[in-house]
Amino acid sequence: MLEMINRHLFSTHLLHVSQPTMVARYNRALEALCGKTVNLTELHIDASGYSPEVAQILGEDYLDQGGTNKRFIILSVDQIHLQLMDPSFTSNGDVIKSFIKDNIDALTTLTAMDAVYGELVNNLYVVTDVDDILNLRKVSVDIDTPKKLLTKGEKLLKMSQSTVQDNDHWQSDDYLNEMTELAKELGDVRVNAMMPTHTDYELRNLFTSHFGGLYVFRETPKTGILGKPAVIHLDEVPATDIPVNWIDGHDPSAVFKFLQTEGFISKLADNQMSARLEQFELKQRHILMEHLSLSSDLKFDEVSDYDLRSAILENHDSLPEHFHQLNDMIHSVANGFYDDAQEIGPYNYKISSGKKARAHKALVNHLVVRYTPMSLLRKFVFNYDLFKQEFTSWPKEHREYVVKYITDCSAYITEMRS
Known part of the structure; x- marks a missing residue:
């Protein structure tokens, strides 16, 4: 992954x-969460604050002990536009981004002063059987900052309310001095959403x-x-x-x-298939290039x-086989x-336009790309x-080809994610 980061391939995936x-x-948030810090001058993070560079030092599961993606770090509300790189549960990315969206003002205030770290609380720490997953229905978000801004903010708010309700507090210099010091750090918590x-x-x-x-x-x-x-x-059906x-x-x-039955996808009409002919031919080219990278000395930068x-x-x-299947379909579409x-199948579907389908577009795409081998952009996004598993298995020549293709399509990738 670091090779791809160094090529700026993940400009739409990582901050x-x-x-x-x-x-x-x-580092301060990391120490609060994990009790560890790293000696880095720069890093990249995804929506949850996971960093490939930190993972190389602390291990891939440093925010995901037990395989439940419970912990996260927010440095910027811009993380709402990012993906989770390797989620044990895709729903956790949805929750983190919904949390940022629903509390955008408070998180903007907090991240202007400090990092935010937190945990998804659902009483599930380790998955032992499939019932743990099937019974997973609700989750709450618990956050703080290394400077304990939330704890201090809650305290200041209560103190300010108490001064209105209890005149004796106005007579206490210690009480007022503490309020003043907290207000210097936090501002007016009655006005500033925190x-x-x-x-x-x-x-x-x-x-x-x-x-x-x-x-x-x-x-x-x-x-x-x-x-x-x-x-x-x-895999095999787990017992439940x-x-x-x-x-x-x-x-x-x-x-x-x-x-299709549940309304997540619908079948492309005849004219829509014709409009996608160029895309189908490009997928066919990807399949061929992968095959040649395994069996030919053809130079990819010189191929005509x-x-x-x-x-x-x-x-x-x-x-x-999927090359020939795609070729037969291209032939039939091109010749009318x-x-x-x-x-309906891997190449004649589209994501439906209904509210339900739009709400779960990312999950449906996550699933269907398993059946469209050379949907490189969709798989990457x-x-x-799955993309990483396939990418690391390819010869260097094919990786070079894919990197160039994805880099050239960066604008389209941004559009796909919107």
Whole structure:
């Protein structure tokens, strides 16, 4: 990952922290959370404050002991625009960003003076069985700062209220001096928003990396019954006595049918397929370039369309099945005989425009990119963990090709995330 950071590949994923004051604030928050500090002059952080550079020193789980993503650090409210890099639960990123949005004024005030650190409180510290996940419904956010600004702010607010209610406080120099010192540090807490007002959240649909990967959908009125979640499993079905509508994640047809029935995705019409023809051809090129990187000495910076067509002829029988499937679809769309009656699948879907689908766009994309091998941008934006696994397995030549492609598409990546 650090290689990609050094190439500025993660300008839309991570916040660069280089000012000595901000690095020092991060260290103080880190010490408050973990009891440790790091000797760094700069670092990058995601929405939760996780830093790849710090992880190299303290370990990948320094904010995620027990695999529940409970702890976080906020240096700037701009973290609301970032993603979580490797979440054990995608819902935690949703909660952190909702918390920032709902308390933007208070967090703006706090981060102007100090770092904010906190924890997602749900009484789940270690996941032992799938029931721990299925019963996870609510979470609250508990925060403070290394300077204890919230504790001091709450104290000052109570003291100021007491002076109105109890005239004896006006006679105490010690009491008034303490108020004055707190006010010098915090300002007028009656006017300056400092205390978060929204700290409780419901957990609805989510992905967890536990048990080989589970997508939990609680809002499934069309395919399930009230109180019975639909769960897409990527590994064996874990044992539970809780009623669950299990969907095999290795059956793309079942997954896409579920998403379509529940209104998360819809099928592209004939004219929409034609409009995406150029995108399909680009995905086909990605598949071919990956294959050639494994089996050819072709120089990626010198390859021409003629070279690619020749490579298809020379490697036709060894190309992966999804290349041929995509090629057949491109051929049918380009020549006007695409059958739009076929089932919805990896290349003829779109995220629906309804409120429910928009609310869970990131989660749905996180899921469907598992079935579209060369949706590089979508995978990079919505399922970075999967992208990283694939990226590290590629030869250097193909990594170079992908890095250049993603870098060239930085504006489109920003648009995708909006």
